[in-house]
Every structure is written in structure tokens, then in C-alpha cells.
Amino acid sequence: MNEPAYGVCSCGGKKRRGLLESLVFGLIGVESHSLEAETTSVLPGLLQRFDPRIKVVALLALIIAAVSTQRLTVLALMFALATGLALLSKIRLIRLARQVWLGVFLFSGIIVLPAVFIVPGEAITHLPLIGWPITLQGLRSAAFVIGRAETAATLSLLLVLTTPWPHVLKALRSLGVPAAIVAILGMTYRYIFVLTQSALQMAEARQSRLMAPLDGPARRRLMLTMIGTLLTKTLALGTEVHAAMVARGYRGEVRLLDDFRTRPADWAFLLAALGIAATIIGARL
Amino acid sequence: MSGTAFDFQDVTYAYRSQRALDGVSFSVQLGERVALLGANGSGKSTLLRMMDALCFAGGGTATALGAPLSEKAFEDEVANFAFRRRVGLVFQNPDVQLFNPTVLDELAFGPLQLGWATQRVKDAIEATLHRFGIAHLKDRPPHRLSGGEKKRVAIASVIITEPDVLLLDEPTAALDPKSRADLVAFLAHGLGDGRTVIAATHDLDIIDDISDRAIVLSEGKVAADAPTLDILHDIDLLRRTHLVFEHHHRHGDGHEHDHPHGVHGHIHQGPEG
Numbered sequence: 001m002n003e004p005a006y007g008v009c010s011c012g013g014k015k016r017r018g019l020l021e022s023l024v025f026g027l028i029g030v031e032s033h034s035l036e037a038e039t040t041s042v043l044p045g046l047l048q049r050f051d052p053r054i055k056v057v058a059l060l061a062l063i064i065a066a067v068s069t070q071r072l073t074v075l076a077l078m079f080a081l082a083t084g085l086a087l088l089s090k091i092r093l094i095r096l097a098r099q100v101w102l103g104v105f106l107f108s109g110i111i112v113l114p115a116v117f118i119v120p121g122e123a124i125t126h127l128p129l130i131g132w133p134i135t136l137q138g139l140r141s142a143a144f145v146i147g148r149a150e151t152a153a154t155l156s157l158l159l160v161l162t163t164p165w166p167h168v169l170k171a172l173r174s175l176g177v178p179a180a181i182v183a184i185l186g187m188t189y190r191y192i193f194v195l196t197q198s199a200l201q202m203a204e205a206r207q208s209r210l211m212a213p214l215d216g217p218a219r220r221r222l223m224l225t226m227i228g229t230l231l232t233k234t235l236a237l238g239t240e241v242h243a244a245m246v247a248r249g250y251r252g253e254v255r256l257l258d259d260f261r262t263r264p265a266d267w268a269f270l271l272a273a274l275g276i277a278a279t280i281i282g283a284r285l
Numbered sequence: 286m287s288g289t290a291f292d293f294q295d296v297t298y299a300y301r302s303q304r305a306l307d308g309v310s311f312s313v314q315l316g317e318r319v320a321l322l323g324a325n326g327s328g329k330s331t332l333l334r335m336m337d338a339l340c341f342a343g344g345g346t347a348t349a350l351g352a353p354l355s356e357k358a359f360e361d362e363v364a365n366f367a368f369r370r371r372v373g374l375v376f377q378n379p380d381v382q383l384f385n386p387t388v389l390d391e392l393a394f395g396p397l398q399l400g401w402a403t404q405r406v407k408d409a410i411e412a413t414l415h416r417f418g419i420a421h422l423k424d425r426p427p428h429r430l431s432g433g434e435k436k437r438v439a440i441a442s443v444i445i446t447e448p449d450v451l452l453l454d455e456p457t458a459a460l461d462p463k464s465r466a467d468l469v470a471f472l473a474h475g476l477g478d479g480r481t482v483i484a485a486t487h488d489l490d491i492i493d494d495i496s497d498r499a500i501v502l503s504e505g506k507v508a509a510d511a512p513t514l515d516i517l518h519d520i521d522l523l524r525r526t527h528l529v530f531e532h533h534h535r536h537g538d539g540h541e542h543d544h545p546h547g548v549h550g551h552i553h554q555g556p557e558g
Contacts, residue, residue: 038426164424166386186386193428194380240381243339247376248443249369249398251362257393257406 036095040161045089047162052171054266055163058273059155065277066151072140074285075147081276082154089162100153108149112142165189167260174260191237198233202226288351290315290450290481291336295345298331305331307505308345313483315449320492320513321485323502324527329485330377332502333454336483337374338365350450370399373448377455379435383427388419388438391427395446409445416475417441433464440468444476451476453484457491469494487528493517501526 041048047055066078086096117127121137159168166186173182206222214222279285291313298306305328313319323329334340335347338359347354350371352364359365373395376382385391392413396406414420417437427435436456443451456472457465473494476482484495492499492513499516501509503526509516516522523529 038429164387166390166426169386187384190384190386190426190428193426197428237381240376240378241384243334244376244382244384245394247337247339247369247374248395248446249366251365251398255397257390257397257403 038164040089040091041164043090043162045091045162047085047089047158049265050269051260051262051266052163052167053174053260054262054270055159056168056171056175058270059159061273061277063152063155065280066155067148068281069148069285071285072143072147074280075144075151078280079147079151079154082151082158085158086154089158091158091161096154096157100157101150104149104153105146108146109142112145115141115145170257170260179255187241191234191241194237195230195234199226199230202229288315289313289348290317290350291483292348293332293342293345294347296335296342296347297344298328298335298340299343300331305505306335306342309502309505309507310345311500311507311510313481315481316479317498318482318496319484320496320499321483321502322487322489322492322499322516322526322528323485324487327502327526328505329502330454333374333452333483333485337372337452338368339374366399370446371448372450372452373443373446374452375440375443375454375456377458379427379432379439382439382442383430383435385427387424387426388430389414389423391438391442392423392445395442399446413441413445417444431464432459433461433467436460436464436468440471448480450481450483453482453486455486455488456484456495457486457488465491489517489523489528501528503527 050058062078062081066075066082069075069078083093083096086093116134116138117132119135119138119141121135123133124136124139125134126132127134163171169182169186172185173179203226206226289312291311293312294310296306296309297304307328309328309332321329321332331340335342335354336349338349338354341347341354341356341359349368352358352368359368383391385394389410392410393406396409401409410423414423417440419434419437419441422430422434422438427438430438440453440456453472456468460468469491472482472484472491482495484492486492496513499509499511499513500507501516501522508526509519509522511519520529
């Protein structure tokens with residue numbers, strides 16, 4: 001299969017992206033998603049005001065409640081609560097739909113699709129042509145899986161969109177997550193941009209020298225070469241970063257500055273979240 | 286402050302079979318400002334890393350602040366701590382040095398690793414942010430900063446612990462003219478008296494401002510060790526060590542001549558040069 005050259009439309013209508021062009025757009029997308037998250041995390045919304053430690057615990061409690069509930073109505077209410085929190089935190093629903101809801105629906109939908117047909121129960125209709133029964137119990141099971149996944153993903157994303165990533169890391173450390181894990185998460189976030197930039201430059205350099213469309217094997221070779229080069233760069237960067245850490249006194253234990261302040265509103269939010277979670281789990285709702 | 290900061294005698298170092306330092310000998314006294322000059326691959330970055338105890342001599346003897354610079358000596362936590370407290374290295378690539386999620390965390394990293402109390406760390410951060418004019422950047426992630434800002438933060442993140450010895454690897458690399466001028470002014474006048482500064486560079490335009498003495502490295506050996514101005518006037522030495530090159534030059538009046546040229550500008554030998 002021929003690879004359309006950059007900027008050249010081979011389909012006579014809508015422009016199709018080539019391998020490198022897709023890669024470049026994808027890498028730019030990583031940067032733009034991160035920029036968006038950094039922007040929303042400082043908006044004057046509801047969740048942005050809370051102490052990150054409180055937010056981590058409260059949203060985790062709500063996630064546990066959402067995946068524990070036995071009733072679809074309660075799950076729907078939890079989803080509505082997550083959506084309401086998003087709105088009050090000035091997160092646009094179209095963004096949630098694009099970044100979470102659609103992807104989660106498609107992914108979990110594919111996984112639970114067989115359940116719609118194979119869970120035994122009362123058939124409410126049959127598939128045309130092949131006649132497979134769609135059972136009420138199967139639909140309920142599918143709705144539970146999708147609803148739980150959507151609610152949990154929405155609440156998780158709310159944490160990331162309303163909290164600067166460094167504060168999430170500090171909150172995790174304050175809550176007892178081992179320093180090594182927090183340091184790894186922090187550096188992953190920090191260096192993913194350096195490596196993304198490096199990959200972007202490599203892709204652009206290749207693209208600028210691409211004279212003719214690439215066939216399948218050539219494209220695969222190109223990708224493997226880029227991955228190999230990036231891996232080598234990653235190892236070199238890792239060695240250098242470790243040296244930079246040692247040079248500033250690192251001896252295996254990362255120490256962080258913890259300067260969070262908890263106010264009455266934080267405690268109220270935490271109590272409300274824990275209350276909802278305790279009610280749902282305790283009363284088996 | 287008096288005493289010897291570094292004493293290297295017949296030091297060698299090799300990356301596998303490739304020799305990077307070959308019998309290097311020199312001493313640096315506390316309070317001196319030294320430029321390590323050399324073309325790419327001359328061994329100056331390796332030497333700087335060795336001075337910061339990130340790699341150790343394969344042969345010869347090296348001491349820093351009166352203590353041996355050896356792998357065995359640095360296995361001792363107390364010796365390691367005492368050294369890190371007094372010596373700071375600014376890496377050439379700020380992306381290597383700025384590994385924390387925000388500028389504020391970057392500044393806090395060194396003091397926290399050295400065990401400073403929280404309030405002392407906060408006070409030092411506040412003072413350093415203002416000293417370097419980077420208070421507006423404190424919550425920014427380093428990957429969103431410009432090259433000049435990154436370099437300023439990288440130096441601030443080392444200076445915050447007030448090391449007696451400051452090592453800089455190519456401090457002006459990849460900086461725009463304004464950032465470069467600001468950095469040179471800071472290194473020349475902003476560090477205060479008494480601090481030992483050793484900068485590895487091949488940027489001849491700045492060494493007169495930031496150093497009083499220059500050590501020229503060539504192919505892993507010390508090619509010269511003299512006052513900076515003497516080195517700058519030794520055109521043959523600079524040409525031999527690839528720090529300047531012959532440049533054919535045409536003036537606006539049609540006059541043409543050849544003269545040595547550094548990375549950023551002309552090296553004039555005299556009125557006729």
C-alpha cells in the first residue's frame with residue numbers, strides 16, 4: 001500500500017494523513033492535551049478550590065461508591081453528580097464527551113457487547129436476520145459496566161483537569177504513596193515532553209526529506225528506527241538526569257515540599273463525599 | 286576564604302577505550318574564577334563532571350576541598366553530604382537539570398535533599414526567586430520555559446544552596462544574545478565575592494568577564510594554564526587548540542584581509558589586524 005506524501009491528497013476528496021503526518025499530529029496532540037489540563041486546573045471553579053489531598057480522597061471515595069452500587073438509578077445519580085461537579089468546575093461537557101465518554105463507551109461497549117446476547121433472561125427483542133435474543137438482564141449488565149466505567153473515568157479526569165499535576169503528586173506523597181513512585185510519576189510527566197519534542201523533531205526531519213511515498217515494509221522500518229533511536233535517547237537522558245540529581249544531593253530518597261492548607265470548605269467536601277460513599281456501600285444501594 | 290578547592294595531579298580518564306583525560310594536572314584555589322577552555326571533545330565536560338564527583342579518575346590523584354575525589358571516599362555518606370553542600374554543578378542541558386514538575390519544586394529540591402528545615406527552604410526559595418527575577422515562573426513546569434528562562438532556573442536551583450564552588454558546563458550554550466548578556470553579567474557581578482567559579486566553555490567572548498585564569502584543554506591534556514587575558518592574546522595557542530579559526534573578512538570600503546575568528550566574533554591582534 002502506498003503512503004500518500006505529506007500535503008498531497010491522493011484520494012481526490014478528503015485529505016488522508018500519512019504515517020509521519022499522523023505521528024506529528026499525534027505528538028502535537030499530547031502537548032495540546034497537557035496545555036488544556038494546565039489551563040483548566042487554574043480556572044476559578046469548585047473543585048479547583050479544594051486542597052488536592054482532600055480532592056484525591058473524596059474523588060476516590062466517589063469512584064469506589066460508583067463501582068460498588070447495585071442499582072442503575074444510583075449509578076445514574078453518581079454520573080449526574082460527576083457531570084455536575086464538572087460543570088461547577090468550569091469543565092466543558094463537550095470536552096468530557098470527546099476525551100472520556102465516547103472513548104470509554106466504545107471500549108467498554110465492545111467488551112460487554114456479548115453479554116447483551118449471552119446473559120440468560122427475558123428476551124425483549126431479537127436481532128434482525130440472525131435472530132439472536134437481546135435479554136433485559138444482558139442489557140442491565142452492559143449498562144452497569146458502561147455506567148461504572150464512564151462515572152469512574154469522569155471522576156478521575158476531574159481530578160487531573162482541576163489539579164495541577166505537581167499538586168496531584170504532592171497530594172499522593174502526603175497520603176503515604178511511596179516517594180519512589182511519586183518521583184517516577186513526576187519524572188514520567190516531566191520527560192514525556194522532552195521525549196515527545198525529540199520524537200516530533202525526528203518525525204519532522206524524516207518528513208522533510210521524504211521524496212516519495214513509502215511502502216509497508218519501509219514504513220515499519222522507519223517506525224522501528226525511530227523507536228530504537230528514542231529508546232537510546234531515553235537511556236542517555238535517564239543517566240544524565242540521575243547524575244544531575246546526585247549532583248544536588250540525591251541519595252535515594254526524594255524529599256518534597258508539602259505546603260497544602262486545609263480549610264473548613266475542604267473538610268465539608270470530604271465529609272459529603274465520604275457520606276455518599278458510606279451510604280451507598282453501607283446500605284448496599 | 287583560602288585553601289585549595291581542587292588539586293589534580295596526572296589525572297587520566299577513559300570512556301571504554303577512548304581516552305578523555307590524559308595526565309591532567311592543575312590546582313584551583315578557593316575564591317578563584319577559572320575558565321576551562323577547549324574545543325568540542327577536548328575533555329572539559331569530563332573534567333567538570335570529575336570535579337563534581339560524578340565520575341572518578343582512572344589514574345593519578347584528585348582532591349576536592351582537601352578530601353580525595355574517589356569512588357571509595359564518596360561511599361561515605363558524611364563525606365558525600367559535606368561535598369554536595371559545598372559544590373554545585375550547572376549542567377549544559379537545562380532539560381537534564383530541571384527534572385521537577387515546577388520551578389518552585391526545582392528550587393526546593395537541593396535544599397530538601399541537604400536536609401534543610403521547611404521554613405529555611407521556603408525563605409531561600411523566596412529570596413532566590415527574586416534574586417533571579419523568576420518569581421513569575423515559580424508555578425510553571427520547566428518544559429514550558431524558554432531556553433533563557435530554563436538556564437536561569439537551572440543556575441538558581443544550584444545557587445540556592447549557596448555552594449562555595451560553582452561549576453558551570455557551557456553556561457552560554459544555546460542562549461539568545463540578551464539571555465547570554467544577562468547571564469554573563471550575573472556571573473561577573475551577581476555571585477558575590479569569595480565564591481570559586483569554574484566554567485567550561487569555548488565561548489571566548491565571555492571569559493574575560495567571568496574568569497581571571499584560563500586552563501586550555503586539548504585532546505585531554507592541559508595545553509596552557511595562564512591568566513585569561515594572556516590566553517586571549519595567544520592567538521597561536523587558540524588557533525592550535527581550535528578555539529579560533531582563520532577568517533577572510535571584507536569591509537564595507539572594499540578592504541579585504543584575513544584574521545582569526547572565534548565563535549561569536551573577531552579576535553583582533555592589533556591595529557592592522
